[in-house]
Amino acid sequence: MKRSYVILGVIGAVILFAFLGYYNAYNKAVKLQEEVNNKWEDVQAIYQKRLDLIPNLVKTVKGSAENETRILTNVTQARAGIVNAKTPEDMELMGKKINTAINLAYEAYPQIRSTENFLKFQDQLQSTENETQRARELFNESVKEYNVHLRGFFNRMFLSKEEFPKKSGFKGEVGAEKSPDVNF
DSSP: OHHHHHHHHHHHHHHHHHHHHHHHHHHHHHHHHHHHHHHHHHHHHHHHHHHHHHHHHHHHHHHHHHHHHHHHHHHHHHHHHHHHOOSHHHHHHHHHHHHHHHHHHHHTOOOOOHHHHHHHHHHHHHHHHHHHHHHHHHHHHHHHHHHHHHHSHHHHHHSOTTTSOOOOOOOOOTTTTSOOOOOO
């Protein structure tokens, strides 16, 4: 009778060990799968940020540059108008207009900020691209950890391939290894 208790105890321990192994493997697979999904959502959020941010930055920098061009053109034309005056009356009239414009321009001469804005734009673009790259790296790391867990000896036997399919990491588009053309 004692022998049968020992055998039942061993069978119970094996069943308990198998159950706990499955329980741990399953829960870890769920956690890792959710981590992969979360990391991909982070990548998507950064893509959306980039899509929202970059066109607005481009419009701002272009608008600033166009505004500065108009202001500097007007000031330059106003100053050049004195040289182009043909009669004394033209000179006097132009002189008054230009004097006012030059005084205003001299008192608050427009500062060239488009170059500064362009540099800020480059910094923002680089920051966004670095953030995008880091999110992709984190996604790939989480995919690797998930796939390694699935390929473990016991996990491969216990876990359903339909419920826990192997994931693919981020891959660049075809031709992404080539440097893009940049045209201004």
